[in-house]
Amino acid sequence: MDNILETQRLAHEVIERLEEASVQQFLTDSKTYRGRLQNEHTIDRYLTRLDKESQTLIDLYEDKDGQRQKAIDTLSKPAISLDEFYEQLDQIKEHHQKYPNEPIEAPEFEFMRTSNQHDNGEEEENDDMEEDDGKLKTGGGEENLGRYVDLNSLHGEYLNLKGVDRLDYIPYLDRFDRFADIKVYPVNLKSSNDYRLYLDHLHNYLHGFFRRAKPLEDVASLEQQAKLEFEEKWNGNDGGNDQTKAEDATGLFCKACQKLFTKQTVFDAHLKGKKHLKVQEKLDQENSSTNGSDNQDGLNKMDRRKQTAWMEALITAYMKTLDNIRTESKANVERKQALTDRERTHEQDQEDIEIEDESDEDDDEDRIYNPLKLPLGWDGKPIPYWLYKLHGLGVEYPCEICGNYVYMGRKAFDKHFQEWRHAHGMRCLGLPNSRQFHEITKIDDAYALNEKLKNQSVKTDVKAENMEEYEDDEGNVFNKKTYEDLKRQGII
Structure with missing residues (x-):
């Protein structure tokens, strides 16, 4: 109704x-x-x-x-x-x-x-729909459910662009969004259709990656903020970007050849070359032969430049948010390159098994009943209560030297004297972490024991010095200190 x-x-x-x-x-x-x-x-x-x-x-x-x-x-x-x-x-x-x-x-x-x-496994029917919508991929692959980015196909497109630096995959992951780097993306490449198509594919992938890996990310706000910053920067540079502005400032950029030179002598020498003269003559003829349509062509060219620059700015904004994922992706690629084919196959099979069993493991973990807060054993379940009482895991042993850290059970307490936390505390106090300081947990007690050990050491040294006897040629007996003093003075 x-x-x-x-x-x-x-x-x-x-x-x-x-x-x-x-x-x-x-x-x-x-x-x-x-x-x-x-x-x-x-x-x-x-x-x-x-x-x-x-x-x-x-x-x-x-x-x-x-x-x-x-x-x-x-x-x-x-x-x-x-x-x-x-x-x-x-x-x-x-x-x-x-x-x-x-x-x-x-x-x-x-x-x-x-x-x-x-929990009921009813989501299998909707997997294809969700994957088509760009939301959730149930398989493994390089992305591994959104943990990493997979730019292998885009890396292939990049290598097919004319004049680009021949980067391997890992350097490409690190530098693919550095659009101002003329070694990665030459200036004469920016006006080509292949480059614009490459930017479209790169943008579509990153936008879809947000939907798959970060569905709650506010992509609209991110794009709006990037748009405002881009418009302000574009208008401030009078329709240019930082790269072209820097090239014009050097005075070593040839607009006819669309090439940037590093030295003035090389730039001057190329102006006399046949290739430059031919390109410059052709450019001058095109400028002189065109009429009132120049303005419209110039506007269209400016619109294309602006659209290309906007896509570059948007991809840069995406990668600022995905910077951590980029770092993890590089580490994952380096790790996989060190594996053999057999290890890679085994790892992929293991990931598929974990994906199938993960939901069942979650159910088992959620059903654990542990009202006494007992420690978990090797199987992930609470240990028996009689074992808990047998090892005295309910008895607290605080240690002031460890920063008042509390150890549960006598075994953990005895073991901690040789662990890093207690050793670091003794080092901060300026005391040796020797066997004599075992069972000492108070700072004052540790200082008192250290003074006692020092006094015992002095007394032992003095006693040993007095007990040692020396005899001269005449049969006179002296202790070690007296004998050495008299011998040094030439008396004996």
Whole structure:
């Protein structure tokens, strides 16, 4: 039944349900990367649906056709006539005759079913649709569910561009967004159609990567901010960019040959070359032969330059946000290059197995019942309570030298005296981490023991010095110190 007020009320209810479902999904703590990514895509679907329902509600409130106001006027009448009552009754009967036994489902059940699809395995039917929409890839691949960027195909396109630096894949990952570097992207390349097509492919990939790997990223705001900065920079440079401005400032850039020279002597010598004279003559003929269409061609050329520069600025803005992923992607490529073919195959098979078993492992972890907060064993489950009591894991052993760190159980306490934290604390106190300081946890006790050990060492040295006896030629007996003093003076 088409009732505009009921449709409006239902839209309000759906919006409230979507807000609540988004909050609940956001509070869901997944222990795996794949689970967190699925939660983000679920929240993204909720927010997209919420935006759509909100727009529908706005259109209903605008009431361009007057249906809403008419329905309100009908309800505002003092009493409904019998004709209007029977008319509404006929509409209800007609609807139920047309849709007999129509199931009624509350809106909250829809969102509960959506959030539980990951657990029941019902999401397989929607995988292809989500992959077509650029949201979630269930397979492995170089991206590995959005952990890394995969620019292998774009690297191939880059190598096919004329005059570019022949970069390997890892240097390309590091420098592909440095559009002002004339070694990576020469000036004469910027006006070619192949370069514009390459920029379009690069932009489309990065934009789709945001949808796949970062669905909750506000890409629209990022693009809007990049647009404002680009317009300000473009207008400030009078329709140029930093690269062309720097080239004009050097005075070593030949516009006819579209080439930048590093030395004045080389630049002057090339002006007399046959190739330059031929290109310059052709350029002069084109400038002299054109008429009033020059202005239009110049505007079109400026528009193409601006569009190219905007795509470069937008890709640069994307990569500022994805800088961490770029670093991790380079590290992953370097790691994979060190693997053999057998190790790569084994790693890919292992990733596929982990993806299949990950949801089951999450369910097992969520079902762990541990009210006593017992430590987890090697199998990821709490250890038995009798073992917990046997090892005294409930007894606390604080250590002031370790910064009041508390060790649970005697075994961990005895072991910590040879670990880095205690050794660092003793080093900060200027004390040796020797066997004598074992069981000492108070700073004052450690200093007191150190003084005691020093005194014992002095007494031992003095006693050893006095016990040692020396005899001269006449049979006189002296201790070591006296004997050495007399011998040094030549008395004996």
